[in-house]
Amino acid sequence: MQTHSAVIxxxxxxxxxxxxLASYFAGKGLHVFxxxxxxxxxxxxxxxxxxxxxxxxxxxxxxxxxPEVAKLFNQVRLENCCVEIAAYxxxxxIPSPLLETDTETFTTLWRQNCLGAFFxxxxxxxxMKDRQQGTLFFTGATASLRAKPPFxxxxxxxxxxxxxxxxxxxxxxxxxxxxxHTIIDGVIDGERARTQFSAYGxxxxxxxxxxLDAIAETYWAIHQQHPSAWTHELDLRPFKEPF
Numbered sequence: 737m738q739t740h741s742a743v744i745x746x747x748x749x750x751x752x753x754x755x756x757l758a759s760y761f762a763g764k765g766l767h768v769f770x771x772x773x774x775x776x777x778x779x780x781x782x783x784x785x786x787x788x789x790x791x792x793x794x795x796x797x798x799x800x801x802x803p804e805v806a807k808l809f810n811q812v813r814l815e816n817c818c819v820e821i822a823a824y825x826x827x828x829x830i831p832s833p834l835l836e837t838d839t840e841t842f843t844t845l846w847r848q849n850c851l852g853a854f855f856x857x858x859x860x861x862x863x864m865k866d867r868q869q870g871t872l873f874f875t876g877a878t879a880s881l882r883a884k885p886p887f888x889x890x891x892x893x894x895x896x897x898x899x900x901x902x903x904x905x906x907x908x909x910x911x912x913x914x915x916x917h918t919i920i921d922g923v924i925d926g927e928r929a930r931t932q933f934s935a936y937g938x939x940x941x942x943x944x945x946x947x948l949d950a951i952a953e954t955y956w957a958i959h960q961q962h963p964s965a966w967t968h969e970l971d972l973r974p975f976k977e978p979f
Contacts, residue, residue: 741817743863745771745799745808745856746825746875747778749927753875753948754825755781756926760952762790767817771797771808799826799852809859821959822860823873824853831886842889849893850900857904861913868912871959874901876919898969905968914966916958921973922946944976 742761747754747770758768762785770792772778778794785792795811797804812819828848830841853874864870880898883891901917908915925945951972958967973979 738816738818739767740765740820741767741769741812741815742821742823743769743771743808743812743819743860744823744825745797745805745852746823746827747772747781748774749777750781750784751927751930751948753920753924753926753951754823756948756952757823757825757955758792759785759788759790760949760956761821762792763788764956766820767791767793767815769793769795769808769812769817771795771799773798799824799856800847802855805852805855805859809863812863818867819860819863819870821871821873821955822856822863823875823955824856825873825875826852827875827877829877829887829890832889833886834888837889842892845889846893846896849890850896853897853900857900857915861904861908864913865908865911870912871914871916872904873916873918873955873958874898876901876917878919878921880917880919902968909966909968912963914959914961914963914968916967917969918955918958919969919971920946920951921971921979922977924948924951940974940976944974946972946974 744754744758758770762768770778775796782792782794795808797808826848832841860872877894879887879891880894898917905915923945925947
């Protein structure tokens, strides 16, 4: 008998969306496969999940390296797990005015935010197609919809991610696979905001930042949707965020 599981790639700090999704899904009874580039962070998060009664398998993998993504889904098969949820949570941004953006920066952002999603999406669909069910999440950003300097390169990559998600939703929804693009329109109240945007976070206040657990609850609610009323794209923002 197969174990029901969730696969999350882009798991970094404990106070980050990837780790929060993993902990939340584990709390719902899914065995979670957590993937990222830092072995120490992955093991710390897996240990915490186990301490709270969940089960987790850490897998060191770079989302932009196709064989490493394949290794991740092979591990799922080796542990005789079926994939209920897969989440591509890799998010890398480099501010750079267009005329100062070199090819390496542009390509790096595309590989992390779009190409890796292609690798991961194929792996997830292959893991779900035989059972004809499962939810595949791609975490997007405000830049998925509009490009604003100095983040034009980042926006082009996120727009590509959105197009990928839309195409996959149209192709695989009839096969029972729910593909979702989530637009995170605001700053998440996590480790990155506290270390990189501390002044911004303080100015916004707690009500002006997206709360990690609230995002995870929304992901779970989307996963629970009846197929006659699926959401394929949604935006999440704090109620005090202007738009």
